Amino acid sequence: MNNYLLRLQVILYLFIISSCSSVTTTEDQEVRILPPEELYGDLFYEVQTEAVFPDSKTFVDAVPLTEVDLIKEKFKDFEPESDSALYYFVEDNFRIPGSGPAYKTDSSSINTHIKKLWEVLKRPADEERTGTLIPLPEPYIVPGGRFREIYYWDSYFTMLGLLEDGEVETIQNMVDNFSHLLEEYGFIPNGNRTYYLGRSQPPFYAMMVGVLAEAKGEQVYADYLEYLEKEYDFWMSGTGKLSAENNAHRRVVRLPDGEILNRYWDDKNTPRPESFREDVETAREAVAKNPELTKEEVYRNLRAGAESGWDFSSRWLTADANGEFKLSTIHTTAILPVDLNSLLYNLESVIAKAYDIKGNKDGADKFLKRAEQRALAIEKYFWSEKEGYFMDYNFKEGQSTGVLSMAGTYPLFFEIASEQQAEQVTKKIREVFLKPGGLVTTPNHTGQQWDAPNGWAPLQWIGIKGLRNYGQDSLANEIRQRWLHLNERVYKNTFKMMEKYNVEDLSKESGGGEYPTQDGFGWSNGVYRKLAGEEK
Template sequence: MRLYKFALLVILITSGCTSDTAEKKEVSWSEFYKSDLFIQVQTESIFPDSKTFTDCTAKRPLSEILTDYNSKKSSADFNLKSFLEENFEIPGGVLSSFESDTSRSMKEHINLLWEHLTREPDQVSSLSSLIALPQSYVVPGGRFREIYYWDSFFTMEGLMVSGRRDLAENMVRNFAYLIDTIGFIPNGNRAYYLGRSQPPFFSCMVDLLASNNRDLYISFLPEMQKEYDFWMSGSDNLTKPGKAVRRVVKMPDGTILNRYWDDFPLPRPESYKEDVIVAKEIVSTGNESAGAEEKFRHLRAGAESGWDFSSRWFADHNSIATIHTTDIVPVDLNALLYFLELKLAQGYDWQGDQERARYYLGKATDRKAAINKYLWDDESSFYIDYDFVNDRGTGVLSLAASFPLYFKIADKAKAKKVMERLQGEFLQDGGFVTTLNKTGQQWDWPNGWAPLQWITINGLYNYEYNDLGNEGAQRWLSRNEEVFKATGKMMEKYNVVDISLLAGGGEYALQDGFGWTNGVALAMMKIFEEKEMVDEMRGDE
């Protein structure tokens, strides 16, 4: 009950919200997330997973449900769980009815899974938090019942290998639709994700899909431009170095780089109790310079990064109570935006607009120089994130350092130094570990994640460190295979240090399915299949 009261106080302070009244004719989902009913359900853990309630579908208008709740909640015989069951449809897991067969190969299993992870075009409904999409799409699995932004690029890699190009194209068209209708690509197609995006992989998706098809590529150029404008919003208002507006930061030399951000300084609805607990810990320390509202922003920005959560965002490299995400200029985000600038230049060149092509090529050149100036750390011989508030590197070594190799930002000398640390410290028995810090957070030691394996391994290939890339890929695929044979599942993440264990840490249980793991596994298998074909051809010669 003390937590419930604290949560109500936080919401009242940060939003000026009052309790629901019967006079309201319509209630939006954003309003519902501030209601007494929602706060009570989330803070009292009526459901084991905080995301469950946010994914429920109302059986009637939210305004009617809240009116009934407010009239009945004080009754002696009121049962909250029964009230929820009467008024909401409770969702299950994505693959709750799927039976795995380990007599199949892992490749066969993944190709069979695509059908079960695919969702058909959505129907618009105010009774659901789902943002309707016009084309079919693939969801990750487990508790993740909707499309996710950066997951989808790695899922698409597998779809393309599987010969499901049409489905991959549908996903790109869905993201273009979101950019056109919302103004950006949210974290996922849910109402509670409308304050933030995720790592901007849209240009990578277009590049993967369109390749040298100029007409198809140029058809997505307006959306790539709009995404860039979203990430650069406010840059014209930055006058002094060291200042930031939304997702843009002015560096000491005047260059504009980017950070992660979220538009709402409130607890995340899908992780409501977890965020309130962190905020309560901050308040209890008496740190007046870091109030609840600021911490909610840092937590949400950490979620926009996709690395929720990691020691990358912690001032002490250990405790989430010291999270300061919005103070940080991240390596991966700026590498992705460098690539977006290059792809804009390419698109305008193909369109015949040479002036704009030169403009974005110049932007990419400036960003590349800034990445190598501010995000390269001579002391550690590694790319690390930059704390622009304190004008120094964060000191956290992570696989984010692989992004400058993946996008060919590093020179050969820097790439060699990154490779040496990857080989000496990050490569473990099951693949590359995410960070070297043992915090208990899921994006830290001892966990490995499919997207970071793909970025790291292909980054190594880009600089002809093929042996290390192959070794990392083989260890990762072996880890996938071992867990599949033991459990019949493809996991969201894996313990790559102790391969006798599954992964752990984070705000929720280990999830299976799993979109980006499936995609990366198939794409890596193809690399080795093609390598074997080349070796055979050379042998025949």
């Protein structure tokens, strides 16, 4: 897109954003720290528009070397004398991430490598807020690569491996950090960056408390009840505002028969700062193809797709006449996701368990009833008798999205499915999702990273555990072996653990997505250690 036209657009965004002095996270609470577009103003837009860095996330993670107001004053007088002048201005005034010494891998065994990586990926407690980083009071594990901060749903799968390696203190610290975020902001952001304060990620907090309880005993559930309820209140915020006429508010949706289910959302409708140029281009393309859309709607849907953790996937897109899925068709906020609602069923169940441990029968009964009602709604709206599989539901169209994905195994993971449904899901997994390297995310080849040919560690674990819950051990063990062998083959060739893997073509490591393949990698390490540890 022409940079001049792009600048004209961002002037409008800057005007809109400058009218806001804080970021709203709940109905009654404001976060008085600034995301990068507000923190850096014109400098942010100039750097992102001019693509000073190949990855839009680089600048928003940079650390100011002096007071931000002083940097902004200097930028007012900045007159570039060459194409690279803006880069050098940033370099002179910020510590650019990734410019320090990188971790060097060696030829250790894969298990030794992962144990070493826990220390490499560990960050100390943050002493102060600098740039866009939200400080956390305890040490934590980051995923690796471009992901330099803690991430919400990644952390559960990372904890599986930490527990296997006896890193209970680290697990405790990470749960306490997420509890701190719930206390401070009323929710757990996507990651501990100011630019993530409009959205969360798949609600795995209750599962993390479960990992800690596995190590320390079930009293842990009662100890964290206050925070479990804060998490629940965030996801259910606005329920009282719903009616037949007003059927959706933020993350809650009322169905025609009165059931309340959830969707992904973001409280902002502007380009994501960490993907600014990409989002502006996607919105331009979307509105050009469908003039009834607004750019703000596109941005909201892109952000909601990011809250899902599946950014991006054919789950959130519409196929054209040729069966192709384009990102410009994204409509995440129209979709009730089966995985999100299964996670909230689990959250309701865990809150009930915590109340029971505390001896509060009324509280336990209240949340058990909510879980039971949600389980009935999950079967009613997400189960496809025709496909023999659980799929997302488009509440605006009143029908299934028709997109097969590994999200459909979550009702097995949380034991919501019936035995008959589990048998049909097992058949579908074997016929559609099982590939030489494990489970493919969806059968659709779109170029998006949460589609074929990619397989992701968290979905291998969800699928394997879900199948085992229903006695489908043969297929579960086959998936386990294929995934472990793929991880080991890539490690043997690269001495790295990858963020995602190509499960269809074993001659490749991974493919497709918003950004290049990342190595590190938190949740791949965690799931590998958990699955490999079963051989003890």
